[in-house]
């Protein structure tokens with residue numbers, strides 16, 4: 023029986039494929055499109071979480087002792103397993119998260135690519151290397167290596183339930199840690215599937231990746247369970263609670279939080295390409311994308327053409343649950359109200375709505391939102407300032423790209439962003455000066471699909487990095503080692519050193535550094 027079929031057969035007694043521990047309370051996971059039951063899962067309490075972390079400890083040691091080759095071989099087996107069951111997992115993602123099957127395929131594909139990169143680059147990035155010992159310690163050899171932390175707690179969101187947590191899980195495992203993952207309460211079946219897949223693909227170290235399920239309290243218990251680092255992806259308000267809980271035990275944290283990403287469309291931009299990218303960046307996944315484009319700033323030279331092109335493209339979009347749908351329902355029902363409030367506040371403040379021609383009464387349910395483009399929204403409006411996380415896009419006319427950059431950078435968030443310009447120099451210059459962790463020029467979201475590039479934000483969007491070499495190092499501690507190669511006649515760090523030695527040292531320093539003014 024496939025893992026997805028097992029999910030359909032769970033009862034209150036079996037509580038899915040997740041270890042129930044002594045927990046008796048359960049919760050349901052449902053299809054956000056149809057309301058159908060996807061699975062029943064335990065609400066793991068603090069004891070269950072602690073048991074899981076305790077079980078991960080010896081697994082972390084065993085996993086670390088496997089070495090680079092042993093871990094790489096098993097990570098390869100895991101990605102092979104995922105790739106062979108790509109359609110099965112995509113079907114589960116479609117049912118539990120609501121996104122179209124094709125988008126689920128794309129998401130899982132990216133996650134597999136990151137797994138491959140992390141496994142292949144761990145040794146080169148983290149393994150022991152010799153560094154220059156410098157003049158003062160020239161008789162020593164100096165070594166640097168990055169050692170695993172132990173057990174990493176990962177708390178994830180629901181919007182990209184495979185790709186987003188895998189950005190922490192894959193890199194933490196590749197760096198030699200064990201992982202305990204608490205998926206969102208909206209996507210526990212996907213988290214349970216990923217852990218069951220690990221057990222099937224890596225049976226000789228199955229406790230290196232485990233899952234606990236539940237709501238915020240289960241996540242809070244994971245923060246307090248003595249993990250060696252907590253990688254959190256979610257909203258800023260929850261991030262603050264996670265940091266506060268982790269502060270109690272001085273547990274270090276990685277914060278991947280929300281965004282309000284902007285696109286700058288410069289005078290010389292390819293307007294059709296920019297509009298296509300803006301519509302995808304804003305509306306794909308129903309706008310429930312942390313690095314989704316929520317604001318566009320177009321210069322007065324291109325504004326009219328850009329608005330016309332975006333409007334034309336948006337009219338072709340249709341939310342739904344079928345294979346032809348552009349995007350699915352709002353995964354979290356309560357988000358529907360937030361999106362509607364932002365649109366209402368924008369229009370109350372004088373904003374104009376350019377909506378597609380689709381008639382919302384034809385949508386399959388109330389949680390399917392029409393793509394909505396908002397013009398002339400004041401900069402101090404919530405629709406410009408706060409994360410909307412729905413299929414909306416504001417377009418604002420600006421004098422030039424400098425004004426666009428200024429408005430982009432006034433946001434408290436700073437996750438990603440995009441620039442459209444035909445000039446390579448100008449595009450890169452604007453990208454560099456954009457206050458965000460990632461910017462793509464002449465495309466959207468591309469940085470997330472390049473495993474070698476670090477992913478993370480500034481300001482309210484969080485700190486720390488997943489992906490790339492920085493993402494591997496995030497789950498390690500740097501270890502410095504020196505080895506004396508030859509003893510010098512005079513040892514400066516000994517009570518036996520002659521008084522003249524430091525006088526000579528002072529003269530040498532004067533000759534080498536003292537000439538610089």
Ligand code: NAD
Nearest residue numbers: 179180205206237238241242256257260263278279280312
């Ligand atoms: P959320 O903050 O509501 O929940 C995230 C996770 O935290 C869930 O698993 C939840 O159960 C858990 N949680 C809730 N309260 C907790 C507590 N007190 N202690 C510990 N854990 C707790 O976020 P969400 O609605 O699941 O996800 C959407 C948000 O995630 C958006 O803001 C989005 O921008 C952000 N996001 C960021 C990135 C990124 O990489 N920066 C990626 C995806 C999503």
